[in-house]
Amino acid sequence: MKIVILGADGYLGWPTVLYFSNKGYDVIAVDNYLKRQITEDIGVSSLTPTPFLENRAKAWKEASAKTIEVRIGDVCDYNFLSDLIRTEQPDAIIHYAEQPSAPYSMMGHKEAALTLQNNLMSTLNIAYAIHEFAPNCHIVKLGTMGEYGTPNIDIEEGWLEVEHNGRKDNFLFPRQASSLYHTTKIQDTDLLWFYVRTWQLKVTDLMQGPVYGTFTDETSLNPFLAPSFFYDEVFGTVVNRFVVQSVCEYPLTVYGSGTQTRGYLDIRNTLDCLGLAVEFPPSVGELRIFNQITETFSVKEIAEKVKQVGKLFDLDVKIKSIENPRTEKESHYYNPKYTGLINLGLKPRLMSDENLAKMFVTAMKYKDRINQNVIFKGIKWN
Numbered sequence: 001m002k003i004v005i006l007g008a009d010g011y012l013g014w015p016t017v018l019y020f021s022n023k024g025y026d027v028i029a030v031d032n033y034l035k036r037q038i039t040e041d042i043g044v045s046s047l048t049p050t051p052f053l054e055n056r057a058k059a060w061k062e063a064s065a066k067t068i069e070v071r072i073g074d075v076c077d078y079n080f081l082s083d084l085i086r087t088e089q090p091d092a093i094i095h096y097a098e099q100p101s102a103p104y105s106m107m108g109h110k111e112a113a114l115t116l117q118n119n120l121m122s123t124l125n126i127a128y129a130i131h132e133f134a135p136n137c138h139i140v141k142l143g144t145m146g147e148y149g150t151p152n153i154d155i156e157e158g159w160l161e162v163e164h165n166g167r168k169d170n171f172l173f174p175r176q177a178s179s180l181y182h183t184t185k186i187q188d189t190d191l192l193w194f195y196v197r198t199w200q201l202k203v204t205d206l207m208q209g210p211v212y213g214t215f216t217d218e219t220s221l222n223p224f225l226a227p228s229f230f231y232d233e234v235f236g237t238v239v240n241r242f243v244v245q246s247v248c249e250y251p252l253t254v255y256g257s258g259t260q261t262r263g264y265l266d267i268r269n270t271l272d273c274l275g276l277a278v279e280f281p282p283s284v285g286e287l288r289i290f291n292q293i294t295e296t297f298s299v300k301e302i303a304e305k306v307k308q309v310g311k312l313f314d315l316d317v318k319i320k321s322i323e324n325p326r327t328e329k330e331s332h333y334y335n336p337k338y339t340g341l342i343n344l345g346l347k348p349r350l351m352s353d354e355n356l357a358k359m360f361v362t363a364m365k366y367k368d369r370i371n372q373n374v375i376f377k378g379i380k381w382n
């Protein structure tokens with residue numbers, strides 16, 4: 001099978017490229033290095049060194065004897081994308097080619113406009129290029145659990161049956177995001193749902209929670225193959241940030257009461273989920289939605305877990321509640337369903353002390369590269 005991975009340079013994109021290459025797929029890795037440019041502009045960088053894709057592909061060839069094709073180009077450029085789809089005729093396309101940070105999307109008008117333009121135009125172009133040039137290709141898009149927000153009812157897996165005045169119908173589960181970034185993901189889902197109905201596309205939308213982890217089976221083969229790993233306020237996700245903060249003795253930045261609850265997953269489970277979604281595609285004319293998480297925690301619970309693991313490394317980890325820079329509910333009901341991927345065969349890898357300890361080892365290895373000035377600046381939502 002031939003698979004195109006858009007956003008191949010990212011934290012999830014690169015490990016996904018290696019995962020599918022290792023499984024024997026023909027992989028085409030596409031990126032325009034937008035995230036490198038944005039992160040440089042705001043003065044933050046990955047904890048792990050991240051060679052350019054071409055050099056990483058060479059390192060992978062040496063490690064595995066497998067070839068990854070690299071294309072540098074912008075998915076928002078329709079000529080570039082449609083040429084690629086027309087000439088390569090992929091069986092599946094994975095769409096990570098988006099600005100992935102909620103705080104970035106809330107920094108100002110310039111950042112909001114970039115997020116909106118990039119995320120929606122990339123999705124529109126993919127729907128069009130697949131419809132025009134490879135209509136049997138399965139589109140797998142990374143959505144986010146943040147599309148649902150934190151409603152006061154159970155969160156279903158994508159769809160909700162509504163009974164109104166004695167009649168019933170199925171609708172997308174109500175969505176109400178708390179950042180512009182998350183709102184673009186809602187709009188992505190709406191765009192794809194529209195084109196699924198109109199053009200009978202095959203789409204899987206993966207509603208993923210915050211991911212954590214520094215390594216996967218393939219990236220562990222060689223330090224050159226490590227995924228990028230951000231720990232700053234803008235691009236770092238909370239578990240990854242807390243591990244790095246522990247290692248550099250920076251008190252863990254719990255926002256507000258720390259009772260905000262989300263669904264989390266290990267980066268290796270992200271790959272397992274992508275693998276299952278590709279192996280078992282949806283039907284023609286189906287928008288299939290999975291909630292891609294394996295367990296839920298409050299921020300406070302995560303801070304406590306990280307603190308305990310810090311003790312194994314003789315680190316006296318401090319936890320500090322700071323004024324929440326985001327506009328989000330802190331005390332809320334949270335009961336999402338996530339059985340779809342498990343029914344397909346997903347084996348959850350839970351947040352064990354052992355897994356967190358491996359993250360500590362990576363963070364310690366690159367301790368000299370930690371810049372404490374980027375850990376917290378307090379980018380306010382309002």
Ligand code: USQ
Nearest residue numbers: 100101102144145146208209210237238253254255260299
């Ligand atoms: N948080 C803290 N302290 C920190 C950082 C975060 O208390 O230092 C809290 C946040 O306020 C939030 C929770 O931790 O309540 C999660 O924040 P996050 O930064 O780990 O995740 P988020 O901004 O929601 O976004 C991340 C990814 C995004 C993905 C999303 C899944 O960046 O691409 O879509 O996780 S979800 O959160 O389910 O929407």
